[in-house]
Amino acid sequence: MSDSILVTSLEEALKWGTGKSLWPFTFGLACCAIEMMSAMGSDYDWARFGSDIFRDSPRHSDLMIVSGTVTKKMAPRIRRLYDQMAFPKFVISMGACASAGGPYVRGYSVVDGVDQVVPVDVYVYGCPPRPEALIQALKMLQDRIVSGRVRH
Amino acid sequence: MEDKVIEVNFGPQHPSTHGVLRIKVKLDGEIIVDAQPVIGYLHRNAEKLAEMGGYPKGMIYIDRLDYVAALNMELGYVLAVESLMDVQVPERAQWIRMMMVELNREASHLIWLGTHGLDMGMLTPFFYCFRERERILRIFDEITGSRLLYNYFAIGGVYSDITPKAMDMIREWTEDFIPKLEEIQSILGKSYIYVSRTKGVGVLTREDVLSYGVTGPMQRASGINRDVRKDSPYLYYDKINFDVPTRTEGDVYARFLVRIEEMRQSARIVRQILDKLPAGDHYNKKYSKPMLVRLKATGEAYVPTESPKGEFGIHLIGDGSSIPYRVRIRSPSFANLSSIPTMLKGYKIADLTAAVSSIDPVFGEVDR
Numbered sequence: 369m370s371d372s373i374l375v376t377s378l379e380e381a382l383k384w385g386t387g388k389s390l391w392p393f394t395f396g397l398a399c400c401a402i403e404m405m406s407a408m409g410s411d412y413d414w415a416r417f418g419s420d421i422f423r424d425s426p427r428h429s430d431l432m433i434v435s436g437t438v439t440k441k442m443a444p445r446i447r448r449l450y451d452q453m454a455f456p457k458f459v460i461s462m463g464a465c466a467s468a469g470g471p472y473v474r475g476y477s478v479v480d481g482v483d484q485v486v487p488v489d490v491y492v493y494g495c496p497p498r499p500e501a502l503i504q505a506l507k508m509l510q511d512r513i514v515s516g517r518v519r520h
Numbered sequence: 521m522e523d524k525v526i527e528v529n530f531g532p533q534h535p536s537t538h539g540v541l542r543i544k545v546k547l548d549g550e551i552i553v554d555a556q557p558v559i560g561y562l563h564r565n566a567e568k569l570a571e572m573g574g575y576p577k578g579m580i581y582i583d584r585l586d587y588v589a590a591l592n593m594e595l596g597y598v599l600a601v602e603s604l605m606d607v608q609v610p611e612r613a614q615w616i617r618m619m620m621v622e623l624n625r626e627a628s629h630l631i632w633l634g635t636h637g638l639d640m641g642m643l644t645p646f647f648y649c650f651r652e653r654e655r656i657l658r659i660f661d662e663i664t665g666s667r668l669l670y671n672y673f674a675i676g677g678v679y680s681d682i683t684p685k686a687m688d689m690i691r692e693w694t695e696d697f698i699p700k701l702e703e704i705q706s707i708l709g710k711s712y713i714y715v716s717r718t719k720g721v722g723v724l725t726r727e728d729v730l731s732y733g734v735t736g737p738m739q740r741a742s743g744i745n746r747d748v749r750k751d752s753p754y755l756y757y758d759k760i761n762f763d764v765p766t767r768t769e770g771d772v773y774a775r776f777l778v779r780i781e782e783m784r785q786s787a788r789i790v791r792q793i794l795d796k797l798p799a800g801d802h803y804n805k806k807y808s809k810p811m812l813v814r815l816k817a818t819g820e821a822y823v824p825t826e827s828p829k830g831e832f833g834i835h836l837i838g839d840g841s842s843i844p845y846r847v848r849i850r851s852p853s854f855a856n857l858s859s860i861p862t863m864l865k866g867y868k869i870a871d872l873t874a875a876v877s878s879i880d881p882v883f884g885e886v887d888r
Contacts, residue, residue, distance in 0.1 A: 409650030
């Protein structure tokens with residue numbers, strides 16, 4: 369009998385469900401977006417980790433992957449897209465450019481880090497990060513959500 | 521109901537913009553009256569930053585221009601620097617460069633084919649194309665140690681020689697690729713929906729192409745037989761056999777056929793290079809790494825190369841110091857993108873994604 373009944377609180381079940389069904393937002397900025405596509409493509413297939421459906425609308429998605437250089441012209445749009453997403457929402461900053469400006473940090477039109485525009489949960493290093501690194505970031509975010517160590 | 525023109529904003533966030541393109545579309549019902557592309561959402565000062573370090577350091581910014589075909593970008597820069605400084609490059613290095621560039625052309629066209637299918641509402645070609653692309657990326661990973669941005673071509677050669685394992689991988693790939701390509705082509709080309717959505721859509725005439733400076737597969741789909749590899753051969757393109765595919769229709773379907781045929785020709789080039797690859801050094805010993813940072817140059821050099829998107833040129837001006845005075849980039853996607861107003865006027869709003877994705881724009885290169 370004890371094998372077939374699971375006792376949990378609603379909150380715990382919600383955390384588990386949120387973590388294991390993150391829907392990412394199809395939002396590519398630059399080079400890293402190609403590696404993000406590789407991660408969702410045939411070889412890496414990150415649908416295995418529960419976040420299978422890339423949504424085209426911010427209102428359907430939980431996870432924004434900022435994949436590429438954030439310019440001053442693009443930054444207000446990123447904030448607007450982030451505001452359009454429904455709670456709970458999470459952000460992965462993918463690559464050196466999104467995390468800290470990367471090789472373009474000396475440029476006049478580049479925002480040095482997307483965390484100046486939207487709050488970031490997980491940073492991924494690399495220029496560009498390999499798909500494995502992005503999948504590790506996803507797993508890290510999932511673990512945090514399930515154990516309740518995220519902001520929302 | 522009175523006739524009213526409404527303005528619709530397409531992008532900069534849209535799955536079919538291939539990055540961060542924004543198009544201001546004016547619509548009369550379903551018909552596009554006017555379409556103006558707005559660019560600059562990925563402007564990251566590649567030209568100016570390349571003028572801040574030494575000649576070898578500029579490479580990382582050139583790499584990130586057209587990030588799906590980074591080796592083709594590197595080749596343009598490296599050839600420009602070498603022609604500016606009169607650097608001798610060993611024969612083997614040139615052949616390796618040629619092979620890598622053609623492999624990267626395949627990877628770039630595969631990513632175009634996959635995302636083009638996605639824009640036309642088909643998910644299957646995406647997975648097929650990425651499966652094939654990953655094989656090429658594994659070859660690159662074996663040779664250069666990187667998957668997407670390589671920094672592999674150096675002034676005077678290439679950084680590492682091709683290993684026997686990589687040779688086997690490439691040989692295996694050339695044998696398998698063509699049947700796989702035919703499979704992918706049949707998914708799209710035999711689909712009634714795909715063909716009827718692309719035939720006669722986004723037509724650019726010969727005159728339009730010439731007046732906008734459109735190059736690459738788009739130009740060849742409109743009946744102009746022009747390819748830098750054939751017309752002014754660089755590397756050893758004059759020593760191998762390949763055809764330049766052309767079509768005369770100038771629509772999206774013609775561009776699809778031209779790119780598919782180009783992939784076949786690239787595989788043919790790679791196969792020939794595998795047989796011809798000579799033994800020898802893979803870099804000029806005079807230009808070993810510690811010396812690179814002190815390279816000085818005077819004068820001007822412009823080298824056009826055929827990138828997967830079109831004619832890619834680097835214009836370098838050296839003022840005698842170790843940093844370039846000017847790095848001017850002639851990016852093909854920028855010129856191709858300027859044809860959007862002509863290409864879309866008069867068509868339905870549903871044709872917009874088909875036409876835009878047939879340009880194959882990459883925004884690192886458009887905005888620089």
